[in-house]
Amino acid sequence: MQVLPIALSAVAAAAVAPGLRQGLVDGGHTVKNYRGAELACPLGIILVAAIALTLGALQAIDSFGWHGDGLFFVVSPVFVLGVAALGLFDDAYSGPSRGWRGHGAAVRRGEFPSGLLKAVGTVGLAAYAIQLPPYPETGNLAALDIGPYIVADPDSHTAPYLLSVVVLVLSTNLFNIIDLRPGRAAKGLLFVVIGCTIAVGTELLDAFGVYLGAIAVVAVYDLRERGMLGDTGANLLGAVAGLMLVTSITSTLGLALCAAVLLAITAYGEFRSISAFVERTPGLRHLDSVGRIHNPRKDASA
Template identity: 35%
Template sequence: MSARALPAATAAATAGLAWAGARRLAARPAGERWARTNHRGRPLTLLEGPALAVGALAAVAVAPLPARARAGAALATAVAGALGAVDDLAGSADARGLRGHLGALARGRLTTGGLKVVGIGLGGLVGAAVLDGRGPDHDAPSALDRLVAGAVVAGSANLVNLLDLRPGRALKAVLLLGHLVGGAGVPGSRPGAPLASAGAGAAAALLLPDLRERGMLGDCGANAAGALLGCAVLTRTRSRAARAAVLTALLALTGASERVSFTRVIESTPGLRQLDRLGRAAPPAGRPTAPHAGSPTAAPTAPPTARAAPATTPGP
């Protein structure tokens, strides 16, 4: 079985089974904490996120990569997913976006979003260091190399989270970016296919229920998928210039999200608009979009872009 096929098949099968279990749990009292109402007022569950994380981690475990690469990717993905779940369940709307959470930290108040920013950053840093190990010349990468690699993982986790505002959008991004990252290697590069395929397999298994608005990734699933995609970038290339370019793009998109609604940009761009709407149910004629009341870290600051609102007031 190819380097792509085994992780993809494992991720798809595991995520599919986990989603089947999640749907049963969602119908029970224990699943009520994960219940949300999306931007169209339709009830759904955030348990899709844990299902994706479980599928991705299962695929990482069987990926044809060195043990340290699997361990680093699993660590970064698990930390991102776990802290995302904390924010899903206990997050508040007091602070929004990266600027809001960092501002709260500067004032001495740690929000669940702030915990996620710090924790995913540290998880990405450690996970990337384990994944990279020592260079081909047996010299350890510099502190700057370590910092850039960790930031690529954390930035990727945040980017996918920023896209989880409409049904299918984040999962389509994982599939498309995973295809690009997992493509054939170039001179001086290592293949990114196993980890990229792990995320893509889980995304493919959950795309249909996401498009049908039965579930959404939430911070747990989006952060886990993004962190794994960042790890795939690191397995694809050790080039300082390439990694720095990826990080620059991630920082630019994160900064733009604080000022510009991604949804408005996508809706106003031909091609992107059609791709974004592909497979999604058409909104009822004349029905207004629900007001923003979503996860404090799952959406940019612009109110009309929220995808999910808590069914009940989140805990502290």
């Protein structure tokens, strides 16, 4: 496994995080969390900045030949940074409508809410991200050797393509839904990382290290209530999770099952409270609370 992308990403995030977070507070960019504390938001801009800096550094290293182990490849940075940008727009201009039902009601009133724009943009970016590799013999994990191309089944393109797009869109949206408590979205991504790594091996992490290093740093800020991810950060985490899933799943049936699970959780979140479900489920309640502070201060500069 290549350590440099993860290390550079983490260092970049640690370097820019204090200043960007304080800038959010000084600029009045704070929101109330679930217990009424005013926190800096969105911390997702730290992720965007750190990932961009890391991509530039890795490109420079590749260009000057300073890395002897071969080129660095990153899976679909356009999708990851693109959905983060859509989330930033939603953080800045979101209206009262929430969820698919709320957006539908807004459209019937002749409105076009920022959340719907985010959803439509995510579909477009997902359709762009799932590209067939240029060589027919290259598929699935082998696609990591040629850059940001993903394909689940090179022998039958249509169903895997459409299902992969669905998985990306649902995953991105789902992480917005679950990001209602400190550290919950990061813990969800951690389970995806562990599962995909067990399934296909640590070589999968080579193409995602640029994201994971920065996410690990910002997750600490989120978990310790030093700020909130916002749609910017939640979108980004959901995009990374979706990309890991579609890159790891090796069959059309697997993609269909994954899409079905994501759709079921999303539908549940539309009509019921995921937080309430977590609170009344002992194992999930314990995992959800791990790492949180016990006596948090209620100010944005904490």
